[in-house]
Amino acid sequence: MNIVNYNVDMLPTSSFNLIVAKRRSGKSVVVEFMIKEMVKKKLLDLVFLFSPTDAGFDIIDKSSRYKSIETLMTIIENYKGLNEYNKQQKRKKDKIVLRTAIIIDDFAVELKTKNFNILETLAVLGRHYSYDPLSLHFFILSQSLTKIPRVVRLNSDIIMFNAIASAVELDLLLMENFYLIDGSREGRKEGRKLYNDLVVEEDYLFVVVDNSKQNCRCYSDYIYKYKAIL
DSSP, X not given: OOXXXXXXXXXXXXXXXXXXXXXXXXXXXXXXXXXHHHHHTTOOSEEEEEXXXXXXXXXXXXXXXXXXXXXXXXXXXXXXXXHHHHHHOSSGGGSOOEEEEEEEESOHHHHTSSTTOOHHHHHHHGGGGOOTTXXXXXXXXXXXXXTSOXXXXXXXXXXXXXXOOOXXXXXXXXXXXXXXXXXXXXXXXXXXXXXXXXXXXXTXXXXXXXXXXXXXXXXXXXXXXXXXXX
8 A cells, every 4th residue: 555655735724633642752853854844845933842851852942841731721812913913904914923833741640630631621722722823823732632621632633653562552543543444353354464564664654644634545645754854
C-alpha cells in the first residue's frame, strides 16, 4: 500500500494534535522538526512550550517556556478577545493576524486532574478560539495513549505515534484509527498488518492519522508517514 509522507501544509488552519510514544522514542524531536517546517512556511508567528521539565525544544525562547500550566489560560483568553475583535472588523485588512503553536509536554496526567481538567475543552473548542486569520495549534505529547481521555483522542485532528509497547493501548489505537475503513475480521487483519509494516519501516518513523480528512475510502486517504530529517 502506498502510504506517502505527511506535509505540514495539510494541517487545518487551527488544529489539535496528539503525539504518543514511549520515552526516548523521538516525540520531542519530531514535533520540533514539524514546528521548524511550519515556521519556514510562514504558518507560525509564536511558539510556546509548557513542560514541567523544561527539556528540549531549543528553538523556543526562554521567555516562551513555562513549567506550570496557568499561563496557558491567559493565552487562550487573549485569543478569545482577538477572535471577538476580528468579528467586529468588516475589512480583512483590519483584522489581526496571529499564528501560534502551543506544545504541552509531560502534562498529560496533571491535565486530567480536577485542577487542570482542560484537555477536553481544548480538543472540542480550541478551534473556535481562533477563526481565520487567527491560527492556534496544540501539540500534546504523551508517553501513554490511555492517559489521554477518549473524547480528546476522538476530537484530535492528527494523532502521531510509532511502535506502541502496550498490547492494550495498541488494540485501542487500532480500534479507534485503523479499523475505520473495514471493521470485518479481514479488514482488522489488514489494518494491523499495515501498522506493523509502517513501524518497522525506518527508525524514528512516526505514523500520522489525519482525522481531519473526510470521505476516506482507503488507508492512504488518511494515514501518512512523518520523520524528522536531522
